Amino acid sequence: MANLTPELERERVRICKIAKDAGLDCFETIFELITYDQMSQFAAYGGFPVRYPHWKFGMEYEHLSKSYEYGLSKIYEMVINTDPCYAYLMEGNMMMDQKLVMAHVYGHCDFFKNNIWFSKTNRKMMDEMANHATRIRRYVDRFGIDVVESFIDKCLSLENQIDRHSVYNEVSRSKIEEAPRANNLMLKYDRDYMRDYINPPQFIKEQKERQMMAAAKEMKFPIKPERDLLKFLIHYAPLEDWQQDILSIIRDEAYYFAPQGMTKTMNEGWASYWHTKLMTEKILNDSEIIDYADHHSGTVAMSPQSYNPYKVGIELFRDIEERWNKGRFGREWEECDDVRERKNWDKKTGLGREKIFEIRKVYNDVTFIDEFMTEDFCVRNKLFVYKFNKQTEKFEVDTRDYPAIKAKLLFHMTNFGQPIIRIEDANFENRGELLLSHLWEGVDMQPDFMSETMKNLFSIWSRPINLATVMDNEKYLYRYDGKEFANFKISGDKSAADGAQGEKK
Amino acid sequence: MSIKEDQNRFRDIIRGRIKEDFKKYVSQGELIGKRENEYVKIPLPQIDIPTFRYGAKQEGGVGQGEGKPGEGTGEPGDGQGQAGNQEGQHMLETEFTLDELADILGEKLELPNIKPKGNKNIETEKTKYSGLAPVGPEGLRHFRSSYKKALKRYVTSGTYNPNDPVIIPIRRDLQYRTFKTVSKPQTRAVVIYMMDVSGSMGDEQKEIVRLESFWINTWLRKHYKGLETRFIVHDASAKEVDEETFFRTSESGGTLISSAYKLCQKMIEDDYNPADWNIYPFHFSDGDNWSGEDTRLCTRLLSEFFLPNVNMFGYGQVESKYGSGQFLKDLQKDFPADERLVLSQIEGRDKILDSIKDFLGKGK
Numbered sequence: 001m002a003n004l005t006p007e008l009e010r011e012r013v014r015i016c017k018i019a020k021d022a023g024l025d026c027f028e029t030i031f032e033l034i035t036y037d038q039m040s041q042f043a044a045y046g047g048f049p050v051r052y053p054h055w056k057f058g059m060e061y062e063h064l065s066k067s068y069e070y071g072l073s074k075i076y077e078m079v080i081n082t083d084p085c086y087a088y089l090m091e092g093n094m095m096m097d098q099k100l101v102m103a104h105v106y107g108h109c110d111f112f113k114n115n116i117w118f119s120k121t122n123r124k125m126m127d128e129m130a131n132h133a134t135r136i137r138r139y140v141d142r143f144g145i146d147v148v149e150s151f152i153d154k155c156l157s158l159e160n161q162i163d164r165h166s167v168y169n170e171v172s173r174s175k176i177e178e179a180p181r182a183n184n185l186m187l188k189y190d191r192d193y194m195r196d197y198i199n200p201p202q203f204i205k206e207q208k209e210r211q212m213m214a215a216a217k218e219m220k221f222p223i224k225p226e227r228d229l230l231k232f233l234i235h236y237a238p239l240e241d242w243q244q245d246i247l248s249i250i251r252d253e254a255y256y257f258a259p260q261g262m263t264k265t266m267n268e269g270w271a272s273y274w275h276t277k278l279m280t281e282k283i284l285n286d287s288e289i290i291d292y293a294d295h296h297s298g299t300v301a302m303s304p305q306s307y308n309p310y311k312v313g314i315e316l317f318r319d320i321e322e323r324w325n326k327g328r329f330g331r332e333w334e335e336c337d338d339v340r341e342r343k344n345w346d347k348k349t350g351l352g353r354e355k356i357f358e359i360r361k362v363y364n365d366v367t368f369i370d371e372f373m374t375e376d377f378c379v380r381n382k383l384f385v386y387k388f389n390k391q392t393e394k395f396e397v398d399t400r401d402y403p404a405i406k407a408k409l410l411f412h413m414t415n416f417g418q419p420i421i422r423i424e425d426a427n428f429e430n431r432g433e434l435l436l437s438h439l440w441e442g443v444d445m446q447p448d449f450m451s452e453t454m455k456n457l458f459s460i461w462s463r464p465i466n467l468a469t470v471m472d473n474e475k476y477l478y479r480y481d482g483k484e485f486a487n488f489k490i491s492g493d494k495s496a497a498d499g500a501q502g503e504k505k
Numbered sequence: 506m507s508i509k510e511d512q513n514r515f516r517d518i519i520r521g522r523i524k525e526d527f528k529k530y531v532s533q534g535e536l537i538g539k540r541e542n543e544y545v546k547i548p549l550p551q552i553d554i555p556t557f558r559y560g561a562k563q564e565g566g567v568g569q570g571e572g573k574p575g576e577g578t579g580e581p582g583d584g585q586g587q588a589g590n591q592e593g594q595h596m597l598e599t600e601f602t603l604d605e606l607a608d609i610l611g612e613k614l615e616l617p618n619i620k621p622k623g624n625k626n627i628e629t630e631k632t633k634y635s636g637l638a639p640v641g642p643e644g645l646r647h648f649r650s651s652y653k654k655a656l657k658r659y660v661t662s663g664t665y666n667p668n669d670p671v672i673i674p675i676r677r678d679l680q681y682r683t684f685k686t687v688s689k690p691q692t693r694a695v696v697i698y699m700m701d702v703s704g705s706m707g708d709e710q711k712e713i714v715r716l717e718s719f720w721i722n723t724w725l726r727k728h729y730k731g732l733e734t735r736f737i738v739h740d741a742s743a744k745e746v747d748e749e750t751f752f753r754t755s756e757s758g759g760t761l762i763s764s765a766y767k768l769c770q771k772m773i774e775d776d777y778n779p780a781d782w783n784i785y786p787f788h789f790s791d792g793d794n795w796s797g798e799d800t801r802l803c804t805r806l807l808s809e810f811f812l813p814n815v816n817m818f819g820y821g822q823v824e825s826k827y828g829s830g831q832f833l834k835d836l837q838k839d840f841p842a843d844e845r846l847v848l849s850q851i852e853g854r855d856k857i858l859d860s861i862k863d864f865l866g867k868g869k
Contacts, residue, residue, distance in 0.1 A: 041508045050507070055518055058511030059552060149514070156554050286661045290653060304570040311569070384572070387565035397572045398565065409567050419557050443559045452555035 003033050008089070011099055018282045019106035023357065024274065026109035027123075028084040031102065039075050039090050040064040046257065047080040048129045052136035052249070053145070054152055077101040081112040081260065083123035096288040100295065103278045107271030110360070115266070117259040117364050120167045125256055132249045139242045151243055155250040157456040160418050161229035162251060164258045225422040225437070229457075230254070232423055237460050247460075261416050262364045269313015270360050272300065276314070305386060305395060307412075315381055320359065320372050321352035365413045373409070375402040411441070419445055421467075434461050438469035445469060454480045519550050607727035631730075632684045641681025654678040694729035694783035694816075696722065697772060699765040701790030702756045703740040710823040713851055714789045715752050717821060720861050721787065729783060735772060739765035741795070745772070762794050762832065763802040770810050779814040786811065787819040787864070792830035800832060804839045812845045819864045824852045 004012060012031055019026065034042070044061035045051040067073045076097060079087040087105040089098050112118050122128055140148045186199040186207075226232050230251040234244055260267065276296065284292055302308040323329055327347025336342055359368065378400070385408045387398040398404075411417065420439040428435035434457070438445065454465045464481040468490065475490035637647055655674040659665040698718055700706070726732045736751040737743055743764040746754065769786055777784055794800045811818050822833045833848060840846045849863035 044508060044511075053507060053511060053514075055511055055514035056552075056554065057508060058513065058515035061508050061512050062515060063551070145514075153554060157556055160556050160558075286663070287657060289660050290657045294653075302569040304568045304572070305566070307567050308569075382569050382571065383567055384569070384574075385565060386568050395565075397568075397574050397576050399574055405567055408565065412566065417559070419559060421557055438557070446558055446560040449553075449555040449558055453557050456555065 004031055004089075005033070007095070008033065008098060011095075012102060015099065015102045015106065015278070015283060018278055019103070019110075019274070022274070022278060023353075024106055024110040025114060026085065026106055027082075027113050029079075029087055029105060029109050030084050031087050031089055031105075033089050033091055035091050036068055036074075037065065039078065039088060040068060042088060043075050043078055047078050047086075048126060050130045050133045052133045052152070053140060054149060054156075056156065077104055079105045079108045079112075080126065081118060081121060081123070082126050083113075085109045085112065086126065094291065096284070096291050097295065099283050099288075100275055100279060100292065103275040103283060104271045106278075107274035108267060110274075111263070111267050111270050114361050115259075115263060115364075116362050117168075117262055121256055121259055122252075128252070128256075132253065135245060136249065139246065143242070148242075148246070151246060152250070154456040154459055155230075155247050157453050158229055158233070158460075159250055159254050160416070161227075161421060162231075162254050162258065163227035164255075164262065164415070166228055167255060221426050222423060225424050227420070227422050229421070229423060229436075232426070233460055236426065238462055239460070243460075259364075262366075262413075265309040265313045265316075265365045265413075266360065266363060266368050267313070268309045269315075269317050272310050272314040273317045273356075307409075312381075316368070316372055316377070317356050317359075319374075319377055321356050323352070324355040325350055325352035327351075366410060369406065369409050369413065373406055378402050378405050411443075419443075424468075428466055431463070433464040433466055435466045436468070438467065440470040444471050447471065450478070451480065451485055454478065454485075458482055515552075518552065607723050630686050632686055634682050634684045636683045637680045638683045639677075639680065641683065645682040645684075647680045647682050650680040651678050654680065692729050692783060693731065693733075693781060694725060694785065695733040695735065695777050696725060696785045696787065697735045697737065697769050698751065699737040699739065699743075699769060699786065699788040700751065701740070701760055701762070701765075701788075701793075702738045702754045703758055703760045703793070704756070705760075705791050705793060705825055706823070707825060709854075710791060710825050711752055713823050713854060713857060714821070716854070716857050717789070717851070717860060717864075718787070720857070721785075721819075721864060724861075724865050725785065737765050737768055737772075739768075743768040759795050760790070760793055761799050762788070762790065763799050763806065766803055766806045766811070770806060773814065784815040785817060785819070786815055787821065789821045789823055790832065791825040792822045792832040794832050794835075800835050803832075804836070807836075807840070807846065812843060815845065817845050817847055817864075817867065819847045819849070821849045821851055821860060821864070824850070 008031075016026075016029070040061055042049060043064050044057045051057055064075065068075075074090075076090065076093070077087065079085060085105075085108075087101075087109075089101055093101075136148065136152075186195075186204065189195050189198045222232070230247060233239070234247050234251065239247065279292060279296075280289075300308065300311040300314060302311045325348075326345055327333070327349035328342075328345050333342075333345065336345070359372075363371070379402075383405050384400045385398045385404050386395050388394075389396045420441075421436050422439070423434065424437050425435040426432075450467070450469075454467060458465045458480055464479060467478045469476060469478065477488045477490055479486045479488070637650060651674055652672060655672045655678040656665070658675075658678060659672060696718075698714075700711075700714055702711075722732065722734065734748065736746050736748055738746050738751060738754050738756075739761070740756045741759040741761045741764065745768065765788065773779070773784060773786075794803070807818065820833070820836060822830060824830070830850075833850060836846065836848055844867060847864050847867065849860040851857065851860045
């Protein structure tokens with residue numbers, strides 16, 4: 001399948017060997033040479049050659065191809081997490097760029113293969129995506145593009161409502177503990193005359209009540225709050241077969257892409273770390289070094305108001321390597337507060353390389369930042385938190401406080417910086433209504449998007465949707481019944497369920 | 506290729522051909538983004554599928570760079586960099602020169618080029634910088650590419666010293682900008698904007714006029730070098746103002762449209778001889794005029810003075826809560842098929858482009 005020119009093929013073989021010698025462990029990687037138009041197409045499709053028909057891919061394609069044509073941005077590399085790995089090179093790029101992309105891609109491949117968060121992804125996703133496309137096209141032929149696409153719109157509106165961690169502990173999840181059921185309410189008694197002493201009527205009554213409570217709890221559905229809204233809808237919403245199928249396709253694809261979002265910083269950091277290492281030490285020739293430096297500095301440039309995962313990732317990996325090389329870890333280091341001593345600290349431990357390989361295996365962005373982003377690192381890289389000032393209507397530097405920076409980054413990375421929403425009750429008020437609750441963590445949801453999403457959810461669930469959340473420091477229960485929205489203030493610390501009895505606003 | 510189908514679907518949605526209810530998710534953004542010197546940023550249209558998400562402005566984030574707490578960080582923007590293989594959501598902003606913008610506008614709305622009247626024999630020459638060459642005057646030396654070439658030479662020849670990174674360019678490294686001369690026929694044009702500023706024209710209506718006038722200027726400027734613009738505001742009486750005041754003035758009181766037309770007539774008679782000038786009067790109002798009497802006066806001015814003397818006369822009626830919209834109907838009745846009078850009804854911000862097409866689509 002590969003269609004590389006002999007020159008590129010020679011470089012590929014060479015770079016592959018260099019990467020292997022450096023310790024990278026990749027799936028077999030197939031490079032293909034494609035035109036910019038194909039590149040825009042594949043990128044719009046999330047890296048895949050075929051996807052189901054939907055306008056959102058068209059939008060992405062239009063943005064990508066326009067911004068290429070206007071000379072705003074250019075996609076250099078694209079690589080898909082499959083086995084074998086597929087990666088694309090763009091026709092007409094400089095030889096130096098092609099080498100850079102190859103080195104970068106081998107970094108990604110190694111990460112895909114070895115990072116544990118990717119261990120559950122379908123490595124034959126190329127085929128799977130094509131199957132999805134075929135299935136959805138078949139529905140389009142039967143029901144018409146408008147009907148099918150509108151349904152997909154609704155599914156995509158809920159696409160982020162999955163439980164990203166559920167795939168890693170499926171076993172323990174499926175084992176729902178059987179609650180011990182006391183059929184006999186009475187305690188054991190040996191002699192009949194002891195019966196009423198051991199089990200007085202009062203006790204029996206209490207026991208009965210307790211059992212009723214337990215039964216009521218079991219009646220509650222779902223038993224535990226559910227994060228995977230898509231799965232829930234697939235199982236319990238009143239859907240046609242084809243709708244069910246589409247929903248499960250959307251869900252499968254969301255789960256496939258999830259680890260890439262969970263490891264964006266690490267993955268790009270790792271690939272950038274390796275392309276710099278391999279390029280500058282082995283691959284480049286003298287005449288290419290300036291163009292390389294120009295290109296690389298553009299990739300890792302960070303502007304005041306955007307977080308660049310390439311930059312933060314590569315700097316963190318380098319920092320970790322240096323710290324473990326010089327023994328700057330452990331209790332002794334933590335407790336040392338002599339500035340000069342810290343500056344010259346070098347125990348010649350030389351564990352850096354080993355450490356970063358270990359990190360790429362078991363960490364994801366959240367744990368990576370949480371454990372390895374130090375105060376020194378934030379100061380050195382001039383990181384800050386910005387916020388929107390309502391008075392001046394501008395974004396401003398808020399603080400350079402280290403805990404605040406870390407907290408903000410972690411907040412953005414946890415659940416991809418999206419609100420965490422759970423299904424509390426699918427038979428709310430005993431009327432088959434859906435009750436969702438938002439675990440509010442200090443940031444409100446965007447109201448217009450929230451109500452539109454609730455509408456979409458309504459059209460799938462077909463019964464009223466209730467959502468408990470916080471807006472402007474007040475707890476509210478929002479309700480959409482298919483015709484109109486209502487909101488109720490939830491008073492005090494009462495649970496969301498009590499809110500419905502609250503006053504109507 | 507199936508991506509083209511997806512693209513067409515997307516375009517159809519943007520244009521409102523299908524899925525009317527999606528219209529509200531389309532972020533046209535400000536049609537005029539930020540203007541810096543001669544650059545204009547406009548966001549490409551984008552549809553956001555609604556999801557449960559946080560409000561963007563509340564959220565803030567982490568950035569990198571200089572600055573003390575309280576100092577601004579500038580506008581949010583996507584930094585340069587490689588696009589990865591991961592899904593991301595961002596608003597794409599593009600930067601154009603006014604010239605390019607006019608081209609895009611023309612292409613998008615399929616506008617015909619204007620055939621200017623006036624003296625076509627006088628031509629002006631304009632230089633356009635278009636490339637790089639190894640020879641040229643020192644004043645046109647291109648620093649960045651000369652430096653890069655010199656740096657490359659140092660590195661390849663092994664004389665580059667990182668500890669003392671002094672680069673001395675030699676003759677061979679130097680790069681100069683080259684230009685070519687393009688000639689343009691010299692034609693003169695003036696746009697006279699008139700706007701009703703009576704109480705019924707709210708901020709939203711004025712914003713629409715501002716956006717319209719920006720696009721009209723951009724398009725006309727492409728065809729006429731040295732385009733002049735004049736501004737007239739009116740309620741019951743009319744006066745000439747500068748551009749800034751034009752979009753800010755708010756008056757209350759009645760509306761006599763003829764007052765503006767008379768002032769405009771005087772302006773043309775005094776300063777712009779229709780034999781030499783391409784004249785474009787545009788009038789924007791919400792369609793309320795004081796009396797039928799005054800409207801009759803307006804139509805007389807139009808048919809006797811304006812239409813014979815101008816390239817085209819544009820009337821844009823901006824929908825407002827208070828306006829009756831009668832004036833447009835009157836004009837439609839009195840001038841059923843006059844090409845020189847272009848009428849356009851602008852219902853809202855998203856109809857601006859349609860209205861521009863009305864105005865400029867005739868190639869006058």
